[in-house]
C-alpha cells in the first residue's frame with residue numbers, strides 16, 4: 001500500500017482509462033495537496049535554438065517596424081564572451097588597450113529574456129549581437145552549401161573557428177584577417193545625413209550587413225583557399241559578401257511586410273511612400289517618404305560616412321559597357337549584385353502577377369499602401385522563397401567554379417550548373433532571368449560557344465574518368481583522391497612526373513524540390529600553381545563535371 005506521506009513520483013502524464021473512480025472526497029489539508037515534492041532531477045533535453053535579439057538594420061532605426069529582430073540561432077553551451085564551439089567573441093580594444101567585460105549568455109536572467117535588449121551603449125549587447133549574427137549567417141550559408149564549413153588546405157581540413165572582435169579599434173572600417181572578424185567603431189561625419197547624428201559613435205558590429213559581409217569573407221577563404229588575389233576573384237568575393245546579407249533582408253518578414261504595404265507590392269522601389277502626397281505636405285516624420293531599407297547595404301554605416309542609401313545599393317541600371325570598363329573591385333561587385341537582384345525581382349514580378357490579377361478581378365484597387373493583409377502575406381512568402389532560392393544558387397555556384405581564378409562569367413556558369421543539378425525543370429525561370437540580367441550588363445562567358453542555358457552549363461564529364469569509390473572514403477579523402485588523380489593523369493593533362501596539389505573532398509547533401517536526396521562531392525586539383533580543375537562527383541563517385549581554369553584567366557597576372 002502506498003504511504004500517503006510518500007507517494008510515488010511519475011515523470012509521464014497520466015492516461016485516462018475511462019474509470020472515473022468512486023466519489024472523490026479528499027482531505028485537502030493532507031500534506032500532498034500543500035506543496036510539490038522534490039524534483040527527481042530527470043534531465044530536460046537541450047533546446048535546438050537560442051533566441052537572441054539584434055538590430056535588423058542598426059540602432060538609428062530604433063524601434064521602427066522590424067528593426068528589433070529575434071534570431072533563433074543553433075543552441076550550444078556558451079562560456080562568457082560568448083565563446084562557443086566554433087565562434088568566440090573576444091572583446092579587446094586595440095585603440096584603448098582594454099578588454100570589455102564579456103557577456104554570459106547562459107546567465108539565467110538573460111536567457112529567460114530571450115537575450116539582452118538592444119542597446120547602443122551596452123558592450124554586452126554588442127557582443128551578443130556579433131555572436132548571433134555570425135552564428136545565423138554561418139547557419140544559412142551551411143544550409144545552402146549542404147555541409148558544415150571546414151577550413152581546407154592541401155594538408156586536410158580542420159574545424160573552422162571564427163574569432164570576433166566587436167570593438168577591435170577606433171577605425172572607420174571592419175575587416176577580416178584569416179578567420180578573425182575585426183569590427184571598428186568611429187565618429188560619424190559632421191555632414192552625416194539621415195538618422196545618424198553627426199559626430200556620434202557608430203559601431204560596425206551593430207550592423208548585420210557588415211557582420212554578414214565579414215562572415216562571407218571568412219567562409220569563402222575557408223572553402224576555397226585555392227582562389228588567388230586577382231581582380232576577378234576579389235570581385236566575386238565582394239559580390240557574394242554583399243549578396244549574403246542583402247538576400248537575408250528579404251526573409252525578415254516584418255520589414256518585408258511593411259515594405260510591401262508601403263510600395264503596394266513593388267518592393268524594389270527605392271523610396272517608401274509616406275502618408276503625405278509630397279515632402280511639402282508632410283507635417284510629421286511619419287508622413288515623409290523614406291529609403292527602402294531592403295535594398296541598401298548597411299544604411300547606417302553609409303550615412304555615418306556621409307553617403308545616402310547605404311554603402312552600396314542592390315539596384316543599378318544596366319549598362320552593357322560598365323563592367324568591362326570598371327577596374328575597382330567593389331564597383332564591379334556592385335554590378336554583379338545588381339544583376340542578381342535584377343533577376344530576382346523579375347522572378348518576383350512573374351510569380352506574383354497572377355495574385356495581383358486575382359485581386360483586381362475581385363474588385364480590389366491598388367491605391368497607395370492599402371494592400372489587404374492576406375495578399376501582403378502571400379507576397380511576403382513569395383519574396384522569402386525567391387530570395388532563398390537565389391541565395392542557395394549563388395553559394396552552390398561557388399562549388400561549381402574553376403580553381404585559382406574565377407572570371408565572373410564562370411561564376412554565372414557555376415550558378416546555372418548548380419541550379420540545374422538542384423532542379424532540372426527550372427519551373428520558376430530562375431536561370432534564364434539570371435542569364436539575361438548578366439547579359440545586359442555585359443557579363444558573358446568567352447568560354448561558352450552560345451549564350452543559352454545548355455551552352456552555359458558546365459558540360460557533363462566524359463565517361464572515361466575513373467570512379468571514386470564513395471563507400472570507403474576517409475574524412476578528407478586525400479589518399480583516395482591521390483589514387484584517383486594517379487588514375488586520371490590523361491584526363492587531367494598531367495605528365496608522368498607531375499605532382500599536382502589536391503584539396504580535401506567536400507561532401508554536400510541536399511533535398512531537391514521534389515524531396516529526393518542529392519549528394520555531390522567536389523574538390524580542386526591544381527595541375528600547375530595557376531591552373532587546374534574543380535572535379536564534381538555524383539553520389540556514386542562518378543565524375544559529373546570537370547571544370548578547368550579558363551585559359552584567359554590562367555594567363556592573367558596574379559597579385560592584384
Ligand SMILES: [Zn+2]
Pocket residue numbers: 213217237238241
Ligand atoms: Zn569585403
